[in-house]
Amino acid sequence: MSLFTKFASLAAQYRQLEEAGANPFNVSFDSVLSPTEAVLKGQKVLLLGTNNYLGLTYDPAVIAKAVKATELYGTGTTGSRIANGSYAGHKELEQALAAYFNRKHGMVFSTGYQANLGMLSALAGKDDHLILDADSHASIYDGARLGYAQVTRFRHNSPEDLDNRLRRLKDVPGDKVIVVEGIYSMLGDTAPLKEFAAVKRSYPDTYLVVDEAHSMGVLGENGRGLAEAAGVEADVDFVVGTFSKSLGGVGGFCVSDAEGFDILRVVTRPYMFTASLPPGVIAATLEALHQLQTRPVLRRQLTENANRLYNGLAALGFTVGPEPSPVVSTVMPSPEAAFAFWARLLHGGLYTNVSLPPATPKGLALLRSSVSAAHTPAQIDHAIEMFAEAGREMGLIPAAGAKSQD
């Protein structure tokens, strides 16, 4: 079909992966067994490529709440909150999120992607400015495209560049909305949020949005994310997040102290024009949020597992991200190497992810892994051993016993 000719070269590459029987972008599990195990083409695989940070997807209490709410209130709401009404659970979850983050207001979206689409397009109008970290997630870029604000990008994790951009905009009319992430999903690096907050404070009419999608339940004394860990929650005007990672479900949210917040419910198109989350999802998320708060041991296990994998892969000679994190990516020399390495690991029973540009920074080809609190240390060690074997076989790391040059 001629409409697809613009995708011809991509389609050829995709076909090649399909024909090789190893397409990382088209994996279909026969069944999923637990937060850490699944069956793929009849083979049991260890899952090292999810965002199931706290391993709550199979928690019995979370499941029980989902089942009960589904039995009581049905499978779906069949419409949007503004047109078809909210259920009690939507309000309860918004209040629970606001209370957890010590904020006055909370708003729930049907996905984290939509939370960013909605918040960014609504917060910054046509006379305002969105100032985005260059490595922002696609949902942040898409949110910028959905709205009418002027968009400025600053160098990834550079407070100096942010300061430069804001200085240039100082006498330009309009509000400035800075958007950064807690943990970046590709390399697992954190934002220098203390420094960003200091830059923000030095400019008037400037607001800070932090997407804590990968850091909620992971960082901070109470798991509230990077802003809590960095001690700058008071400088963050809007926290955006998702239910699809540490909370093990689906959905997104924003919490804030901003006066007049509720007007967003009638101006935010990705909130207004889509069906609200089903009762079962809401009830499961409420329970998962409760567990996140009452079981700090999960966060400790996650951190231990993250450090174990990061240090293990670094010691083998893989190029990993700049700091330990539940997202542990290894840099591959090329997309082809990433595909081959991914297929080799999967063949041995280890499921990971391939991440390529434009999703990755600096045009990197990445073999992305992520750990869960539900992994046992033995599972992590087994994964490291598989990386070692495959890495040596493919010449990506030095042979066993070889001394590194530095």
Ligand code: PMP
């Ligand atoms: N923000 C960031 C930083 C993300 O990495 C993601 C998902 N990977 C999202 C938002 C979107 O979240 P969801 O999957 O809930 O739509």
